[in-house]
Amino acid sequence: MRKRLIPVLIIMVGIIGFVVLKATRDVPDPVSPQERSWRVDVMEIQPDALQPSLTLYGQLESPRRFTVVAPMAGRIGELPVRDGQQVEQGSLLVALDEDDILPRVKQAEADLADAQAQLLSEQLNHRNDQQALALEQRILANAETSFKRTEQLVGRELVSRAELDNAQDIVERAALTVATRQRSIDSHESRLTALQARAERAEAALESMQRDAERSRFMAPFAGVVGSVQVAEGDQVNANAALLDFYPVEGMELRASLPQIHAPEFIRALAAGQQLVAHTLETRSPLSMTLQRIAGQADASGVEALFTLDQPVAGLRVGNLLAISVPKPVSENSVALPYSALYGNNTVYALVDGRMSRIEVERVGETRQEGGQRWILVQSEELKAGMRIITTHLPNALQGLRVETAEGDAVGTAPESVTERAE
Structure with missing residues (x-):
């Protein structure tokens, strides 16, 4: 019986000890949740008349950039410049081979000489036709007189009818000769005009060839820089093919x-x-x-x-x-802020009672600071002198978010820009 009570007593003692320990344990103080704050930098603003920039x-x-083109087909004979080279006025840029140019110039000169010779020949022929026409008209008049005389003799049966026919043939041949000569004289003006036009075309072709020959050696019209060079010495190029670009520094x-x-x-x-x-x-x-x-x-x-x-x-x-x-023109009541203070296109946050306060602004341009930094220039009726704007860009920024500045740090102010403050 006594052996059976011992386990029961052990269990009871353990229960009593657990109850005593639980009743006498330390109770921790209740934990109250605290709102997290974010440390930020702020700057005090002073709206002023500032000049924005864009x-x-x-x-x-x-x-004045232009492209040098080949005035005619030929081979590149000289190319003393290279891409990016600066050259003085009058320097040679590119030249075609003279062996391709001179024969064409001589051919144009020969064509002009031939046209002028034909024009002179026509003028001489016209003077000869005029002189010959007078002689041929007298021959025709004599033939007609002889025909009439022969006709009278035939009527009196002094000569044969065959002689009358011969006299008539002589008159007709003389008349044909006069008509041919007259037609040649009448068509002189048209032939002369055609030959003059041919001579003018030959002269124009010669002038064009001479001009192209001069252009085949292209000299720099001013001091400048050689752009892209598209050919090499010895290349065969066609007429109007681009050779290189050239432009002045000024x-x-x-x-x-x-x-x-x-x-x-x-x-x-x-x-x-x-x-x-x-x-x-x-x-x-x-x-x-x-x-x-x-x-x-x-x-x-x-x-x-x-x-x-x-x-x-x-x-x-x-x-x-x-x-x-x-x-840009001066903007009144504007504030210069670093880009880190801007959220989106038109939002900044002010520090009010330890929390972020949203302000809608209008962007009016940019401004440069003394150190060369680019700041944004904004306007808003809500921006007041002495207001502290948060310049730290927070990814979780929202209205009413708790923030704080570094303890003991002085509140920053906007540095003056180099040129944007309107005096």
């Missing part, structure tokens, strides 16, 4: 695509006589160029604006792609 991308071209233009939304204000500025000077975005050696005109044809994406370089640059080549910053 970034455009364009390609260099030269309105007078280059940048053809940049201007969005349609900005085109009207640029057109108005040109019409008002304003001088819009753009600068390339290259910080080491920026180039300046002036807006000259707006292209006469546009498409759905916009219109092309043409800028001329203010100073020629030897290192530039036709086809170079450049990014330029073009000034």
Whole structure:
């Protein structure tokens, strides 16, 4: 009996110990959930009258660029230049072989000499025809007189009828000779005109051949750069075949695509006589160029604006792609912000009571800072002086998100831009 009670007592003691331990255990403090905050950078804004700029991308071209073509078929005799070479005015660019040119010039000279000789021969023949016509007319008159005399003698039966027939044949042959000579004289003007036209054609052909012969040695009309060379010395080329491109260093233009939304204000500025000077975005050696005109044809994406370089640059080549910053009219109550502060196309966030507050803005252009950074220029009636704008771009940004700035950090302010503040 006693052995049976021992296991029961052990179990009871274990239960009592479990109950005592559970009743005397430590109770942890309840955990309350805390909202997470994101650390951001902010800057204090001060709306002001700033001058925005517009970034455009364009390609260099030269309105004086031309292609040297072969004036006639022949072999390339001289090609002293190479692609990209700078040459002085009057330098030889390309020349056809003279052995292909001289025979054609001599043939044209011979054709002209032949036409002129035939024209002179016609004039001499005409003078001879006029002199011969007078003689032949007297011969005809004498033949008619002799015929009449013979006819009278036949009537008196003094001569035979055969002599009358012979006299009549003589009259008819003389009349035929006079008619032929007269027809030759009458057609002189038409023959003379045809021969004169032939001589003029031969003269024109000679002048054209001489001009082509001169053009077969093409000299640089100005100092410039050789573009693409499409032939080599010794090549056989056809007439009007492209040989090489050539353009001057001076007078280059940048053809940049201007969005349609900005085109009207640029057109108005040109019409008002304003001088819009753009600068390339290259910080080491920026180039300046002036807006000259707006292209006469546009498409759905916009219109092309043409800028001329203010100073020629030897290192530039036709086809170079450049990014330029073009000034726009001054914008009142605008704020310059780094691109990291912009969400989408028209949203920024302000720091209000430790949370993000959404503000809708209008983009009016860009501006460049002293260090060369490009900032966005925006406007909004909600942007007030002293407001702190969040410049850290958060991927999970939303209205009311809790944020905080680095403890002890001073609130940043917008640095002044180089050229955009309107005095």
